[in-house]
Amino acid sequence: MVFDLIIQNGSIVTPQSTSRNDIGIIAGKIAVVGNLDGSEAKERYNAAGKYVFSGFIDEHVHSRDPGLTRKEDFTHSTMSAAAGGVTTILEMPNSIPPVKDAASFHARAHVLESKAYVDFGLWGMVLGDYNRKDLPELAEAGVIGFKFFWGYALDKKTFALIYNFSASDDVRMPPDEGEIYDAFQVIGQLHKPVAIHAENSHVITRLTIHELAAGNVDYASFLRSRPSYSEAMTIQSGIFLAKAAGVHLHIVHISSGEGVELIKEARRKGLPITGETCPHYLVLSDEDYPRVTGNMKIYPPVREKHHQNQLWEGIQCGAIQTIGSDHAPHEEKEKKGDIWSVPAGACGVQTLVPLMLNAAAQGRVSLNQVAALLSENPARIWGMYGQKGTLLAGADADITIVDMNVNRTLRKEELFSKNKINPFEGMNVQGTPIAAFVRGIQIMENGKLISGPIGRLIKPSTSCQAQW
Numbered sequence: 001m002v003f004d005l006i007i008q009n010g011s012i013v014t015p016q017s018t019s020r021n022d023i024g025i026i027a028g029k030i031a032v033v034g035n036l037d038g039s040e041a042k043e044r045y046n047a048a049g050k051y052v053f054s055g056f057i058d059e060h061v062h063s064r065d066p067g068l069t070r071k072e073d074f075t076h077s078t079m080s081a082a083a084g085g086v087t088t089i090l091e092m093p094n095s096i097p098p099v100k101d102a103a104s105f106h107a108r109a110h111v112l113e114s115k116a117y118v119d120f121g122l123w124g125m126v127l128g129d130y131n132r133k134d135l136p137e138l139a140e141a142g143v144i145g146f147k148f149f150w151g152y153a154l155d156k157k158t159f160a161l162i163y164n165f166s167a168s169d170d171v172r173m174p175p176d177e178g179e180i181y182d183a184f185q186v187i188g189q190l191h192k193p194v195a196i197h198a199e200n201s202h203v204i205t206r207l208t209i210h211e212l213a214a215g216n217v218d219y220a221s222f223l224r225s226r227p228s229y230s231e232a233m234t235i236q237s238g239i240f241l242a243k244a245a246g247v248h249l250h251i252v253h254i255s256s257g258e259g260v261e262l263i264k265e266a267r268r269k270g271l272p273i274t275g276e277t278c279p280h281y282l283v284l285s286d287e288d289y290p291r292v293t294g295n296m297k298i299y300p301p302v303r304e305k306h307h308q309n310q311l312w313e314g315i316q317c318g319a320i321q322t323i324g325s326d327h328a329p330h331e332e333k334e335k336k337g338d339i340w341s342v343p344a345g346a347c348g349v350q351t352l353v354p355l356m357l358n359a360a361a362q363g364r365v366s367l368n369q370v371a372a373l374l375s376e377n378p379a380r381i382w383g384m385y386g387q388k389g390t391l392l393a394g395a396d397a398d399i400t401i402v403d404m405n406v407n408r409t410l411r412k413e414e415l416f417s418k419n420k421i422n423p424f425e426g427m428n429v430q431g432t433p434i435a436a437f438v439r440g441i442q443i444m445e446n447g448k449l450i451s452g453p454i455g456r457l458i459k460p461s462t463s464c465q466a467q468w
């Protein structure tokens, strides 16, 4: 047997173990993991002294394409992913138009496939009664799951998220719980997971009005306007409705200790509830605001330090299964202004892996946990496990190679995103991805891109219900 490529002498990291081994690749698939001394190969990659992971998956990316490409586009977001050691992204549906029916799914898939530097899956958007009847065809078309932006009012014409609600806006108010129940019922029957942005818009709108009336402009007032209980209230409602509808609920970007507790409790009861948090909630707190300013305005907000600690505990106790970046760029000029007027969101796809490797270097998590959080778990939840998320024979040869001896400073100039707004500027990290392969093709070497846009649309092949 002649391999197309052998990745040799690396330490292979899976959620279960770390071991010295070689990986033999044929026709874009992993053929053998084992000792391949003496085997023939057309190409070799020497991974001696490095760690070899199943390619990392960022399940939470907003590439803004089509519709808001002045902020970001798929070329730049997937280049950013590749440079940061991410080999698959799951693309959020809040483009303009949103991915709300089969026609918009196919149109978007077509546009994005020509630009993708990494493989990608697409989320479908839940718009309550407006598209409930279209959810079955969206599932059929191949969405990985459904996203409900609970807590956001939407632009009436474009369905774009309204970041800073004002009474004069021409908006579509968030659906009520009854409408959400009906949507969850449909999704449950489709055997797809539904993910929620969890914030209670009614509470937040009131509290924001109070803070504005008092003339407050500091970060503490912003935090008071979006308290942790407003996240917990929505998570709690979501858990009850998901239980009633028999749907797998995934809570994205958990930012609070209360959120962790609710998910822990629901999972203890055996409910199919999973959770994601993001690097910004794990490495930043309100104390960083004076330094980072508007680049730290992200929904839900980065909170006080004790939430950060509870989120780390949530990872350790299994309440949180995945880490997504919530890559959500805006134009640099839009992010200048007071805390109430700038849009929420920042870049993250390129810094996701380095920040989690740094956490491993600091002993916050093990490298095996990084393999679970950033590869196996999202692959399982989103129905891709077997093709993605594993180094078992037969899987796509998506591989990220990591050097834990590299110490570097995160610099915005290195980001491939169109706008490089991010809250991690100047942070020092130990450990970095130094090479990435998608289906056996090397796409990145030392942070440089070395292939064209070879990414493909990936559709889920397994039902999450059996997998989570």
Ligand code: NCD
Pocket (backbone or CB within 6 Å): 062, 094, 161, 197, 297, 298, 299, 300, 326, 328, 344, 345, 346
């Ligand atoms: C996201 C965006 O801009 O698309 N912004 C954010 O602050 N997280 C939307 C979202 O995920 O809520």
Ligand code: ZN
Pocket (backbone or CB within 6 Å): 197, 253, 299, 300
């Ligand atoms: Zn969100």
